[in-house]
Amino acid sequence: xxxxxxxxxxxxxxxxxxxxxxxxxxxxxxxxxxxxxxxxxxxxxxxxxxxxxxxxxxxxxxxxxxxxxxxxxxxxxxxxxxxxxxxxxxxxxxxxxxxxxxxxxxxxxxxxxxxxxxxxxxxxxxxxxxxxxxxxxxxxxxxxxxxxxxxxxxxxxxxxxxxxxxxxxxxxxxxxxxxxxxxxxxxxxxxxxxxxxxxxxxxxxxxxxxxxxxxxxxxxxxxxxxxxxxxxxxxxxxxxxxxxxxxxxxxxxxxxxxxxxxxxxxxxxxxxxxxxxxxx
Amino acid sequence: xxxxxxxxxxxxxxxxxxxxxxxxxxxxxxxxxxxxxxxxxxxxxxxxxxxxxxxxxxxxxxxxxxxxxxxxxxxxxxxxxxxxxxxxxxxxxxxxxxxxxxxxxxxxxxxxxxxxxxxxxxxxxxxxxxxxxxxxxxxxxxxxxxxxxxxxxxxxxxxxxxxxxxxxxxxxxxxxxxxxxxxxxxxxxxxxxxxxxxxxxxxxxxxxxxxxxxxxxxxxxxxxxxxxxxxxxxxxxxxxxxxxxxxxxxxxxxxxxxxxxxxxxxxxxxxxxxxxxxxxxxxxxxxxx
Numbered sequence: 001x002x003x004x005x006x007x008x009x010x011x012x013x014x015x016x017x018x019x020x021x022x023x024x025x026x027x028x029x030x031x032x033x034x035x036x037x038x039x040x041x042x043x044x045x046x047x048x049x050x051x052x053x054x055x056x057x058x059x060x061x062x063x064x065x066x067x068x069x070x071x072x073x074x075x076x077x078x079x080x081x082x083x084x085x086x087x088x089x090x091x092x093x094x095x096x097x098x099x100x101x102x103x104x105x106x107x108x109x110x111x112x113x114x115x116x117x118x119x120x121x122x123x124x125x126x127x128x129x130x131x132x133x134x135x136x137x138x139x140x141x142x143x144x145x146x147x148x149x150x151x152x153x154x155x156x157x158x159x160x161x162x163x164x165x166x167x168x169x170x171x172x173x174x175x176x177x178x179x180x181x182x183x184x185x186x187x188x189x190x191x192x193x194x195x196x197x198x199x200x201x202x203x204x205x206x207x208x209x210x211x212x213x214x215x216x217x218x219x220x221x222x223x224x225x226x227x228x229x230x231x232x233x234x235x236x237x238x239x240x241x242x243x244x245x246x247x248x249x250x251x252x253x254x255x256x257x258x259x260x261x262x263x264x265x266x267x268x269x270x271x272x273x274x275x276x277x278x279x280x
Numbered sequence: 281x282x283x284x285x286x287x288x289x290x291x292x293x294x295x296x297x298x299x300x301x302x303x304x305x306x307x308x309x310x311x312x313x314x315x316x317x318x319x320x321x322x323x324x325x326x327x328x329x330x331x332x333x334x335x336x337x338x339x340x341x342x343x344x345x346x347x348x349x350x351x352x353x354x355x356x357x358x359x360x361x362x363x364x365x366x367x368x369x370x371x372x373x374x375x376x377x378x379x380x381x382x383x384x385x386x387x388x389x390x391x392x393x394x395x396x397x398x399x400x401x402x403x404x405x406x407x408x409x410x411x412x413x414x415x416x417x418x419x420x421x422x423x424x425x426x427x428x429x430x431x432x433x434x435x436x437x438x439x440x441x442x443x444x445x446x447x448x449x450x451x452x453x454x455x456x457x458x459x460x461x462x463x464x465x466x467x468x469x470x471x472x473x474x475x476x477x478x479x480x481x482x483x484x485x486x487x488x489x490x491x492x493x494x495x496x497x498x499x500x501x502x503x504x505x506x507x508x509x510x511x512x513x514x515x516x517x518x519x520x521x522x523x524x525x526x527x528x529x530x531x532x533x534x535x536x537x538x539x540x541x542x543x544x545x546x547x548x549x550x551x552x553x554x555x556x557x558x559x560x561x562x563x564x565x566x567x568x569x
Contacts, residue, residue: 006474007374007376010371010374010376011376011377011378013371014368014371014372014382017368017382017386018381018382018385018386020442021385021386021388021389021442021445021446022385022388023404023410024397024400024401024403024404024442025388025392025400027400027403027404027410028399028400028403031403041406041408041409043408043413044413045410045413086295087295087296087299088296090292090293090295090296091292091293091295091296091297093292094288094289094292094293095293098288098289098292100286100288100289100290101286103289103569104569106293106297107569109300109305110296110300111559111567113300113304114555114558114559115551115552115555115556115559116304116308116548116551116552117499117502117503117547117548117551119503119505119524119527119528119544119547120311120527120544120545120547120548120551121304121307121308121310121311121544122307122531123307123311123314123527123531123532123537123540123541123544124306124307124308124310124311124314124541125303125307126531126532127307127310128302128303128306128307128310132302149299149302149303150303152299152303153295153296153299153300158296159566159567163566183288183292184288187292208390208391211393212391212392212393212394212395214393214394214395214506214509215505215506215509215528219532229393230393230394230395230396233393233395233396233399234395234399234509234510237399237402237510244403244406247399247403248403251396251399251400254393254396255392255393255396258391258392258393259388259391259392261391262384262387262388262391263384266380266384269383269384269387269391269450270380270383270384270387270450
C-alpha cells in the first residue's frame with residue numbers, strides 16, 4: 001500500500017513535468033488554430049479555439065515555401081549524416097586497430113578539435129567557404145555544399161566509432177587476415193557491419209543536430225530558395241511578427257517532420273544508449 | 281610491410297583529415313592571426329597591431345559586460361541542468377508504469393529546433409501572454425520577461441533549461457543503469473530508504489557523470505547564441521548580449537574582423553579550461569590512445 005501511494009506521487013510529478021514540456025508547443029498549436037475573428041490576446045486566455053480553423057496553415061503554406069525548407073533541411077541533414085558516417089568510420093578504424101607512425105599525433109590532433117567551439121572559428125570558416133565558392137550565389141549545389149562541408153566530420157563521431165571498433169575481439173580480424181583479406185576488405189565486409197548500432201546512433205544524432213542547426217546556415221545563406229527550416233522559420237517570425245497566428249502555424253508545420261522521425265526511432269533515444277553520443 | 285601498413289592507415293585517415301584541415305585547423309590558426317589586425321580603417325588593407333585588439337576589448341565596457349552576462353547566464357542554467365535532470369532520472373528509473381511515455385515527452389524539446397522553441401517562448405513571454413496571465417492570477421504584477429533588463433537573462437535561461445533537461449536526463453538514466461542493484465539491497469539492509477538510499481548509493485556512484493554534466497552544460501552555456509538571437513537580439517540595453525553574440529555582431533554586422541577574432545580567442549581560452557577538465561579527467565577512458 002505504501003508503495004502504491006509513493007508511485008502515485010511520482011506519477012503526479014512526472015505528469016506535471018510532461019505538461020510543462022508540452023505547454024509551449026500546445027499553446028502555439030492553439031494559437032495557430034484560432035481564426036481571424038478570435039482575439040489571440042483574449043483575457044483570460046482561451047485554450048480550445050472558439051473560431052476553430054485550418055486557414056492559418058493554408059495561408060502560411062501559400063505565403064512561405066515551408067515544404068521547400070523541409071526538402072532543403074532534409075538534403076543538408078541527410079548528406080551530413082552520410083559524410084559523417086563514412087569519414088568517421090574510415091578515420092576511427094586505424095585509430096582503434098592499426099599501429100602506424102604518427103598515430104599519437106593524429107589522435108591528439110582530432111582530440112584537440114573538441115576543445116575549440118565552432119563559434120570561435122566561424123569567421124575564418126566563412127572566409128574559406130567564400131574562397132572555395134561554396135556559397136549559394138555561385139550555384140545551388142555550391143550552396144548546399146557550403147552548409148554541409150564544415151560539419152562533414154567531427155571528433156565526437158570519430159571517437160564514438162573508435163570505441164565501437166575497440167570492442168570487437170582482435171581474433172576475428174586475425175582469422176580474416178589468415179584467410180587472406182586485406183585491410184579494406186576487413187573494414188568494409190567484416191568490421192563495419194559489426195558496429196551497426198554505433199553507426200545508427202551517430203547517424204540519428206547527426207541528423208537531429210544538422211536538422212536544428214541555425215547559426216551556420218543563417219550566416220552562409222543568401223538565397224531564399226536554399227533556406228533550411230530553422231532559417232526559414234526565423235525569417236517567417238520576423239516577417240509576420242504582427243500576426244502570431246501565421247508564425248505559430250508555420251512553427252507547428254516545421255516541427256512535424258522531426259517529431260515523426262523521433263517517434264519512429266524513439267527506441268534509440270530512450271534505450272539508454274545515448275551515453276556514447278554525449279557532446280561537449 | 282611496415283611502410284605498406286602505414287600507408288593503409290594514412291589512406292583511411294586522409295578524407296577526415298582533409299575536412300578537418302580546411303574547416304578546422306586552418307580557420308583555427310586564422311582566427312589567431314586575424315586577431316592581430318585592425319580592420320576598422322580599411323577592410324581590404326588591415327593594419328598589423330599585434331595585441332591591441334585584446335587591449336581594446338579588455339578596456340571596452342561592452343565586452344566586459346558580455347563576459348559578465350555570459351557567466352551570469354551560466355550560473356543561472358548550470359546548477360538547474362545538473363540537479364533537476366538527475367532528480368527526474370531517479371524518479372523515472374523506478375519500477376513504474378508508462379516509463380517510456382514520460383521519457384519521450386520530456387525528451388521532445390531536445391529534438392525540436394531551438395529556433396521553434398525560442399519562438400514558442402517569445403509567445404508565452406508576450407506582455408499580455410500566457411505566462412503573465414498566470415502571474416497576475418497568482419496576484420503578482422505582470423513581468424516584462426523580455427523587456428525588463430533585470431529579467432531578460434533569466435527568461436533566456438529558462439528557454440535553455442527547458443530545451444536541455446531531457447538531454448541531461450537521458451545521460452543520467454544511462455548512468456543509473458550501471459549502478460549495481462546489490463548496492464541498493466545492501467543499503468536497505470542497513471535501514472536506508474528513499475531519499476537516504478539515493479544519497480548513500482546513487483549519488484556517489486554516478487558522481488563522475490554529475491561532473492561530466494556540469495562541464496558539458498557549462499561549455500554549452502558559454503556558447504549560447506540562438507535563443508538570444510531569436511528572442512532579444514542582445515537587448516534590452518545589452519542585458520542579454522553574450523560573448524558569442526558580440527563576436528557575431530562584430531564579425532558579420534560591423535565587419536570588424538580583428539576585434540571579432542580577438543573576442544573569439546578569449547572565448548576559446550575560457551571554454552578550453554572546461555574542455556581540458558572533461559577530456560583528461562572525466563572522460564579519460566573514452567579518449568585513451
